[in-house]
Amino acid sequence: MTPAGVRRRAAPGSSGFLRRSQPRYVEKVVKVLLVAASLVSVLTTVGIVIALIPPSVEFFGKVSFGDFITGTDWSPLFKPASFGVLPLVTGTLVITLIALVVAVPLGLGAAVYLSEYARPRVRSFFKPILEVLAGIPTVVYGFFALQAVTPLLQDIWPGGDGPEVFNALSAGFVMGIMIIPTIASLSEDAMNAVPNELRDGGYALGSSRMQVSTRVVFPAALSGIVAAIVLGVSRAIGETLIVAIAAGGRPNLSFNPLEGMQTMTAFIAAAGIGDLPTGSIGYQTIFAVGTLLFVMTLVMNLVSIRLVRKYRQVYE
Template sequence: MSTTGTEPSPASPLERARSRYGERAVQVVLVAAALVSVATTAGIVISLVPPTAEFFESVSVAEFFTTTVWAPLFEPPAYGVLPLVTATFLITLIAVVVAIPLGLGAALYLSEYAHARTRKVFKPILEVLAGVPTVVYGFFALRFVTPALQTYLPAGLQPDIFNAISAGLVMGVMIVPTVASLSEDAMSAVPQGLRDGAYALGSSTRLVAVRVVLPAALSGVVASFVLAISRAIGETMIVAIASGNKPALSFNPLDAMQTMTGFIAQAGSGDLPTASLDYKTIFAVGALLFLITFAMNFVSARLVRKFREVYE
């Protein structure tokens, strides 16, 4: 017996599938996390801009960026930020000279030379250094590294009690795990087929690591470098303890000097009136530090996109 009219077509499996509430919940959580990050960045900018603008109403931009004396808490005050910027980049340079060779070498070893069991043991041990409080690194630099340098360096090259070289060396050790861990992750993501092809052509492990794996993971390696440099620039406790609070324009790493973060820590821990110009110097230096870090991250993103390799 035939029926007239059209019968509804059976629902497809996708239509019959129940809504996945768990995935929607995860998506909501991830979106909320992203919005919190954006809101935090916006909050930092909003908190820095008004006091910084009020600071530059009293101090000219030319004086701030071109003069070489920083003494905002003395009479007469001086607001030349160059000593703080020079000390920040000098100590960061020392840290980078230590961290990049050690971190990249550790990453190459763990990725290309170490056995699986060795990697499982050594990588967590290496990453433990990232969990050590920075105040411990600061006291280590002050009580161990500086006396060792004063003991073993020849006369005339011995550093002051507070100096840039000990702070830079210890800061370099602190950021080694950042370079090593992120670089090793990038190298481990390189397809094994690239290695097998190079070995099939008779390449040694060194050639495979340097000529194949490292170029293929270059974007991740560059990102690890920039992240480590950003962390070194923003480090506070090591420089506050080991490098001193003397804002002097010097390129000698054996001298005491003060970084931007060191000044912020020193001034922020004092009893400065919140409406005073001295208090607003904290925000001016903080805004400059924020701009430097933002510029580095922007350049890092461009470099990562330029050198990124995509494999299927």
């Protein structure tokens, strides 16, 4: 028996020899930095909203919101001024749609090849080359569209009635090339995250590589693919220099991609160069269009989050 008041010595390896762990200061610092990074993003968004709301409220105090949304004539810097934003919205949507028609098939095709067909050495060689496209300045893309793509389209267009010098087709085509790396890289990462057990099950049932890629891997990675496409759409909607250089600066309520158009971002860039007096209604149109663009992007992101959650697959 152990005498009263005498503590029994724990055997080696028992909990009695476990020491209290030292405070992990590095982890605490990293945690603080991560929280700070998250707060910067949130505070930046809040700051954008705060900067947009007061001038927008003043603008809509002078211009009817209904006339702004449904009007078909946009000439806020001329007399008589007109504030129908539909031409800018139409130009933005047409060019974005053309970019998606180009980028989605090519980006997803590149992702499927890199994820399911390419050998590791080939993947490690081609993926950085693909991502180089994302690092090219957009002003270079804009001049490429104006000086190379548009003349080429005018030369090969049947009947000789080709695109105008400034047109939405060349701007959308080059913008699609610009966002291919975004869609391809993120989609390839989502496909690589699919467990190999699913692929092995498909091959065990006698499926070909194409069937496994399109019927097993692609549906399993659908949430990541949707997120990649939405991110590409967001970048296309927010692009400025390509559309300002290649699509022109004429608001045009038309769905003809051969004609010149002006997008919402192109108008903001053109009107915000400093020639408008602060507080004037022309100056306030910049914030009104920016608010509409912010709301459109927010709605699109909310829809994408819902889609991602709906099709998300969880593997253990």
